Every structure is written in C-alpha cells, then in structure tokens.
Amino acid sequence: MKIRTKITYIQLTTVFCILLSIGVLYRSFTDIEELKQLQVNFNRLIDIEYNVNDMLYNSLYINENIVEFGIEVTNKFNALISLVDFMYKDITKNHKYLDANFKQFYYQWHQKNSNYYLPLAQNFREYVSPTKGWIPIISNHGLLKGYDILLDEESKGLGDEARIKQLKSTIDLIKNNKLSQKVIEDQIKIVQEDLQYNINVSIAGNSLLLIILLIFIVTAATMMSSRISKSLIKKVHNVETSLEKIAEGDLSSQVIDNSGDEFTDLAKSFNTLSTMLIGKTASMKEIMNEISEIISKDVNIDALLIKITELAKQSSKADAATILLVDKFSDILRVEHLEGFFPPPYSVSISVKSKRSLIEEKFKSTPIPFHSSYLTKESVLKGEPLFVKDSEEESDKLPFNSNPQDILFIKSSMTIPLVVSNKLLGVISLAKTNREETFSDLDFSNMVSFVEYVSLTIDNLYKYMELLEKSEMKREMNIASEIQTQLLPKKIPVLPNVDISAFSDSARGISGDYYDIYKISKDKSVATVCDVAGKGIAAALVLVIIRTILQLASNSKSTAKDLLTFLNKSISDRVKTDYFATLSVLVYDNSNNSITLSIAGDTPVLIYRSKEQVVERITHSDVPVGIDNTTIYSNKSISLNEDDVLYMFSDGLLEVRNDFNDVFSINELESFILEHSNNRTETITVLLKDYLNEFRGAQNRIDDETVIVFKKI
Structure with missing residues (x-):
C-alpha cells in the first residue's frame, strides 16, 4: 500500500472520530439543554404557583377590583394547568427517568387543582358582573371585611344569603389552599433535586464518554502513526546506510x-x-x-589536449567534441583540436555550408571573440559551465544551431571552462547533433568533474615542467654559488703590522657582493669590496669578471685608481649597464706605511682614529664602473697610525631595516665603530654581525652585506 494511501486512511479515520466526537458532544449539549429547559419551565411553574397563592391570600385583606382580580386569577389557573400538562407530556415521552417523582407531583398538584383551584376559578367567574350590588363592597374592603359587611346587612334583612355562602366558600378555599401548599412545596423540592441530579449525571456521563472517545482517537491515531513512522524510519535508515556506503566509496551498495x-x-x-x-x-x-x-610517456601538452578531446567525446557519447584555447595576445578563442563534425556557434555563408569539409576548415581557421555569442560569454567571460539540454527549447542560447533542418544544428551541448591555476586556458565543448538525443544532467555533472580533473592534471603538468626548469636552474645556481664561494679568499693573507678580518652575507643564494684581499708584491697588498647591481647568476658572473680583471691587472706599481680605471675600461663595453658595480679598492704599501684608496660609487670608507677617538668619513663622487669607459678615477692617500681601524663595506649595511621600518644609518655604524674598535678585527666582525642581526629583528636581509676591517697594529 502506498504511503499516501496510508496517510489518507489515517486522515479519514481522524475525521470520522472527530465528527463522532462532535455528534456525541452535540447530543450531550442537547440533553443538557432539554433538562435545563425543563428546569426553567419547572421554576416558571413554581413562580406562577407561588404568585397565584400570594394573590389569593392577599385578596382576603386587600381591597381591589374583584372583577379584574377574578379574570387575572382565572388566566393564571389556566396557564398553570397548561404548563403542568406540557411538562408531564414532555417527561413521560423524553425523560422517563424523571417519571416517578414528577408523576407524584403531577397527581398531588391535580388533586390540589380539583380541590381548590377549579372551585375558586368557578367562584371568581361568578364575580365578573359589576352590576351586582355586593361586588363593590368586596372590591372596596377585601373578601374578609366584605364578608363581615354582607353578614351585617343580612342581619338587617338586606343581604343575599346565597352570595354570602358562596363568598364564605371562597374564603375557606383560599385558607385551606394555603394550608395544603406545604405538601406541594415538599414535592416541588423533590422534583427540583431530581432534575438537578439528572442534569449533573448527564453532564458527567457525557463528559466521560467524550474523554473516552478522545482517548480512543488519540490512541488509535498514535498507534497508526507510530506503525507508519517505524516503517518509514526503517526505510529511511536503509536508504541513509546505502548513501553512507556510496559516500565512503562503495558504489555497489543497493537498497532493497x-x-x-x-x-x-x-x-x-x-x-x-x-x-x-x-x-x-x-x-x-x-x-x-x-x-x-x-603523461608518463612524454610531457607533451599538445598530445595531451588531443587525447583529452577524444576521451571527452567517448565518455559523454557525444557526436562531436572540441577544445578551444584562449589566444595569448587577444580576447579570442582558437580551435586547438576537433573530434567529429562540430558545427561552429556562429553564422556561416551558404557556400561554406555546402560541404562539411568547408565548415570544418572555417571553424578551425576562424577565431571566436569572447563577446561573439552566449556560449563564450557564459563559459569564458563568466567562467561558468554552460549546459544547453535542448536547443529547440533554448534557441536564444544557440541561435545559429537551433534549426533542425540546418546542417549547423546542435540538439544538445555542454561547454566547460578549462581553468589552470585560476587562469582560463580555454574551453571544452561537446555536442549532440542527432535530434533524438540529448545530454542528461548526469552527463553534464560527470563532464564538469572530468574537466576539473583535466584542469588539475594540466596544472600539475605545468608545475612539473616548471619544476624541471627550476631544478635545472637551481643546479646551475648551485654551481654558480660554488664558483662564487671559490672567489672569496680561502685564507686572508698575513700582512706585517696589520690585523685584517672580513665577512660577506648574501640576501639570496648567489650574492652580488664580494671582497678580496691578496698580495701583489713583497710589500704591497690589495683589498677590495665590490657590489654589483642586481642579484643572481648574471651578477655573480660579473663578479667573476671583475675579480679576474683586478687580479690580472695588479702589479707592484699599481695604485688604487690605476686598478679602477683599467677595470672600468675593460668591462664598460662588455657588460650591460644594468650590471654596473660600486667598488672600494685599497692598495697598502707596508714598506712606507702608505695607503692609496679609490672609490667607484657613493659608499664611503670609515677610519677610526684611535688617538683622537673619532671616526673619519672618506667619500668620492666617482661613478660606478661599467657605465662610462672614459671615467678616470682618483686616488686618496691615507696613513694609519697604531690602533687606527679602516672599514670598507658595501651599501647593504646601510639598507638594513628593523621591525619598525627604521634604517640602520651610517651614524649608528659610526657609533658601533667608536665603541668596539679597540678589539681585534675578528672580534669586531663577529660583534658587527650580531649587532646588525639584533637591529634587524624578525626582518629578512634586504641586500648583501660585506665588510673588511683593516687595523694597524
């Protein structure tokens, strides 16, 4: 049985029970209403009864128009008789359980009616003639006093003996009626209690019946709902379990x-x-x-794209497939590969339509601008996969391919962007040209997943190719770095009366800085600090050239300016001006304690004068080497006294920045020199490196840092 049918049965059962409850409730209220109405009628009967008795008793003493009084009393007698008879008929017909007590009341009341009310009514009907002379007497004085007046007149021979006896009978009936009222009142009380009891019993019984009925309805509905719910929960659990298995990869899971x-x-x-x-x-x-x-056979993107097109067509059971790639220089798509006959998504002339081969040639050779069609706008500009399930129903999406009679007709198409590393590489488009076949939503979903996998594969392939290139580059850089390391002196030569230390820390693997210290004769030595603009392999190769030229050009007669001038002429026409170099070249002659210094660039040389406790700053305005081959550099002659310290360094020291973006200035370097120049040069270089690292904090090294410390001892 269908779940909808079961639910309908429950609904019908519930409606039936509700209607039954409403019927029971209606019947209950009807019974109670009838009893209440009976109670109202009975109370009305009592009110009339008491009112009649009071009127009769008051007529003994109160003077009133006896004619009108007689008419009123007679009407009330008739109303009493009608009401009592009506109630008797109603009770004997509809409320037999009240029959016993009410019958007792009914018989007693009719006995009273026969003994008192009917005779009184008969007497009062005799008083309706206002022409009788004694009527005014009764009306003006009441029955008792009027009776006395009439007796007095009779004693004088003026009265009517028959009327006096009738009046005496009326007075006696009224008095005796008053006495008999107690019996009626007792019976009235019994009937009232019986009525109230039956009303209470009816309310309680009907309420109990209603409660039982409601309990039955709720129980029945709960049991039926529970049974259906358990069945549904079990079925849902089975489906849920199967879905979980599929989510875990067990696609063989089935629902029984x-x-x-x-x-x-x-x-x-x-x-x-x-x-x-x-x-x-x-x-x-x-x-x-x-x-x-x-991929394992050959890292060839073109071969991969061809295979992807074939597999896309095969997997989706398409009639045709194509890959269109984004042009590198303009916003157009170009056909990379076609599988099957793929109608182009634009208008084609009649002459071209005459042959499929012409259409294919047109499609392959014609670029497609990004804004030319709905297809390219959605898939290229918005980057959204486009699914046209039925072009005849969605002709606005393929306006040139929606006519079944046209050779360009495409019944159904899927176009998915090929995104590699968040960049659009192109689109994969598939088409069904048979009017009887369309792609399904599952086909579209699978093809989107397929293209995502293809995108990831191509991305990984590009990264792999890039990794191969970087690996080769890294190998070359390691070789260059190793060569550069070989450029630095393995051991600083020992010079008479001089203490020398140096260091060079690069910002990247291959530095643009280098220092060199070497002897050119028994008494002469050269020290140089060089900084080539730029970093990497090219800068390192320029350093090799500079070092080679300097060492080859150095001889016992060379001064600092001779070396710089020769170097500049040698490299100015051989290297790009992008790789100019700033240098400080020092030639020390131990025989006469003389120093010649030449500087190419604006990085100064600092000298600590021990005796004066000051730092002397030596600067030149000569241009860097490699820019102008006509530049003639100048010499600066320097003499050092005992414990004087000369500092040669690259501009990287003056570009160190801390966490607050403050720059390590030359003033701070001079402060360091003043504080620490009394140490040996090896200690000075260690302290200087520590000082720079402490100043830098968590920031990376921005530029290469190279220093030579030259101390006269």
Whole structure:
C-alpha cells in the first residue's frame, strides 16, 4: 500500500472520530439543554404557583377590583394547568427517568387543582358582573371585611344569603389552599433535586464518554502513526546506510524494498543511479589511466589536449567534441583540436555550408571573440559551465544551431571552462547533433568533474615542467654559488703590522657582493669590496669578471685608481649597464706605511682614529664602473697610525631595516665603530654581525652585506 494511501486512511479515520466526537458532544449539549429547559419551565411553574397563592391570600385583606382580580386569577389557573400538562407530556415521552417523582407531583398538584383551584376559578367567574350590588363592597374592603359587611346587612334583612355562602366558600378555599401548599412545596423540592441530579449525571456521563472517545482517537491515531513512522524510519535508515556506503566509496551498495510503496520506487531509482555511478566511475578511471599513460610517456601538452578531446567525446557519447584555447595576445578563442563534425556557434555563408569539409576548415581557421555569442560569454567571460539540454527549447542560447533542418544544428551541448591555476586556458565543448538525443544532467555533472580533473592534471603538468626548469636552474645556481664561494679568499693573507678580518652575507643564494684581499708584491697588498647591481647568476658572473680583471691587472706599481680605471675600461663595453658595480679598492704599501684608496660609487670608507677617538668619513663622487669607459678615477692617500681601524663595506649595511621600518644609518655604524674598535678585527666582525642581526629583528636581509676591517697594529 502506498504511503499516501496510508496517510489518507489515517486522515479519514481522524475525521470520522472527530465528527463522532462532535455528534456525541452535540447530543450531550442537547440533553443538557432539554433538562435545563425543563428546569426553567419547572421554576416558571413554581413562580406562577407561588404568585397565584400570594394573590389569593392577599385578596382576603386587600381591597381591589374583584372583577379584574377574578379574570387575572382565572388566566393564571389556566396557564398553570397548561404548563403542568406540557411538562408531564414532555417527561413521560423524553425523560422517563424523571417519571416517578414528577408523576407524584403531577397527581398531588391535580388533586390540589380539583380541590381548590377549579372551585375558586368557578367562584371568581361568578364575580365578573359589576352590576351586582355586593361586588363593590368586596372590591372596596377585601373578601374578609366584605364578608363581615354582607353578614351585617343580612342581619338587617338586606343581604343575599346565597352570595354570602358562596363568598364564605371562597374564603375557606383560599385558607385551606394555603394550608395544603406545604405538601406541594415538599414535592416541588423533590422534583427540583431530581432534575438537578439528572442534569449533573448527564453532564458527567457525557463528559466521560467524550474523554473516552478522545482517548480512543488519540490512541488509535498514535498507534497508526507510530506503525507508519517505524516503517518509514526503517526505510529511511536503509536508504541513509546505502548513501553512507556510496559516500565512503562503495558504489555497489543497493537498497532493497519490496513494500510496494513510494520507497520501492525510490529504491529502484537509487539502485539505477548506483549502477550508473559505477559505470561512470569505471569510465573516469579508464580516462585517468589513459591520461596518466600519456603523461608518463612524454610531457607533451599538445598530445595531451588531443587525447583529452577524444576521451571527452567517448565518455559523454557525444557526436562531436572540441577544445578551444584562449589566444595569448587577444580576447579570442582558437580551435586547438576537433573530434567529429562540430558545427561552429556562429553564422556561416551558404557556400561554406555546402560541404562539411568547408565548415570544418572555417571553424578551425576562424577565431571566436569572447563577446561573439552566449556560449563564450557564459563559459569564458563568466567562467561558468554552460549546459544547453535542448536547443529547440533554448534557441536564444544557440541561435545559429537551433534549426533542425540546418546542417549547423546542435540538439544538445555542454561547454566547460578549462581553468589552470585560476587562469582560463580555454574551453571544452561537446555536442549532440542527432535530434533524438540529448545530454542528461548526469552527463553534464560527470563532464564538469572530468574537466576539473583535466584542469588539475594540466596544472600539475605545468608545475612539473616548471619544476624541471627550476631544478635545472637551481643546479646551475648551485654551481654558480660554488664558483662564487671559490672567489672569496680561502685564507686572508698575513700582512706585517696589520690585523685584517672580513665577512660577506648574501640576501639570496648567489650574492652580488664580494671582497678580496691578496698580495701583489713583497710589500704591497690589495683589498677590495665590490657590489654589483642586481642579484643572481648574471651578477655573480660579473663578479667573476671583475675579480679576474683586478687580479690580472695588479702589479707592484699599481695604485688604487690605476686598478679602477683599467677595470672600468675593460668591462664598460662588455657588460650591460644594468650590471654596473660600486667598488672600494685599497692598495697598502707596508714598506712606507702608505695607503692609496679609490672609490667607484657613493659608499664611503670609515677610519677610526684611535688617538683622537673619532671616526673619519672618506667619500668620492666617482661613478660606478661599467657605465662610462672614459671615467678616470682618483686616488686618496691615507696613513694609519697604531690602533687606527679602516672599514670598507658595501651599501647593504646601510639598507638594513628593523621591525619598525627604521634604517640602520651610517651614524649608528659610526657609533658601533667608536665603541668596539679597540678589539681585534675578528672580534669586531663577529660583534658587527650580531649587532646588525639584533637591529634587524624578525626582518629578512634586504641586500648583501660585506665588510673588511683593516687595523694597524
């Protein structure tokens, strides 16, 4: 039985029970209302009864128009009789359980009626003639006093003996009626209590019946709902378990349900989907294996794109497939590869339409601007996959391909952007040209996943190729770095009366700085600090050239300016001006304690004068080497006294920045020199490196840092 049918049965049962409850409730209220109405009638009867008795008793003493009084009393007698008879008939017909007590009341009341009310009514009907002479007497004095007056007149021979006896009978009936009222009142009380009791019993009984009925309704609805709920929960659990298994990768999971309800239909659809997923997954694995095989044989993007087109067509069972790549220099797409006959998504002349080969040639040779069609706007500009399930229903999306009679007709198409490293590489587009076939939503979903995998594969392939290039570059850089390390002196030569230390720390693996200290004769030595503009392999190669030229050009007669001038002429025409160099060259002659200093660039040389406790700053305005081959550099002659210290350094020291973006200035370097120049040069270089690192904090080294400390001892 279908779940909808079960729910309908529950709804009908609930409605029936509610209607039954309403009927019971209506019947209950009807019974109670009838009893209440009976009680109202009975109370009205009592009121009339008491009113009549009071009127009769008051007529003995109160003077009033006896004619009108007689008419009124007679009417009330008639009303009493009618009401009592009506209630008796109602009770004997509809409320037999009240029959006993009310009958007793009814008989007693009729006995009283026969004994008192009917005779009184008969007497009062005799008083309706206002022409009788004694009527005014009664009206003016009341029955008792009027009776006395009439007796007195009779004693005088003036009265009517028959009327006097009738009046005496009326007075006696009224008095005796008063006495008999107690019996009626007792019976009235019994009937009232009986009525109230039955009203209470009816309310209690009907309420109990209603409660029982409601309990039955709730219980029945709960049991039926619970039974259906348990069944539904079990079925939902089965489906949920199968879905979890599929989510975990077990696509063979099936839902078994033979109940014949909607879950049976759901199970069939689920199992069909599971089977399709198994097929699609197997197909995707085959595709991945084929792509992996291509990549493993040869890292060739063009071959990979061709295979991707073939696999996309095969996997989606499309009639045609194409890959269009984004042009590197303009906003257009170009056909990279075609599989099958793919109608172009734009207008084609009649002459071209005459042959498929012409159409294919047109499609391959014609670039497609990004804004030319809905297809390219969605897939290229917005980067969204585009699925046209049926072009005849969505002709606005393929306006040139929606006519079934046209050779350019495309029934269904899928166009998915090929995004590599967040950059659009192109689009993969597939088409069905058979009017009877369309792509399904599952086909579209699978193809989107396929293209995502392809994008990732191409991205990894590009990264792998880039890694190969970087690996080769790194190997070359390691070789260059090793060569550069060889440029630095393995051991600083020992010079008479001089203490020398140096260091060079690069900002990257291959430095643009270097220092050199070497002897050119028995008494002469050269010290140089060089900083080539730029970094990397090119800068390192320029350093090699500079070092080689300086060492080859150095001789016992060389001064600092001779070396710089020769170096500048040698390299100005051989290296790009992008790789100019700033240098400080010092030639020390131990025989006469003389120093010649030449500077190319604006980086100063600092000298600590021990005796004066000051720092002397030596600067030149000569241009760096490698810019102008006509530059003639100048010499600066220097003499050092004992414990004087000379500092040669690259401009990297003056570009050190801390966490607050403050720059290590030359003033701070001079302060360091004043504080620490009394140490040995080896200690000075260690302290200077520590001082720079402490100042830098968490910041990276911006430029290469090279220092030579030259101390006269």
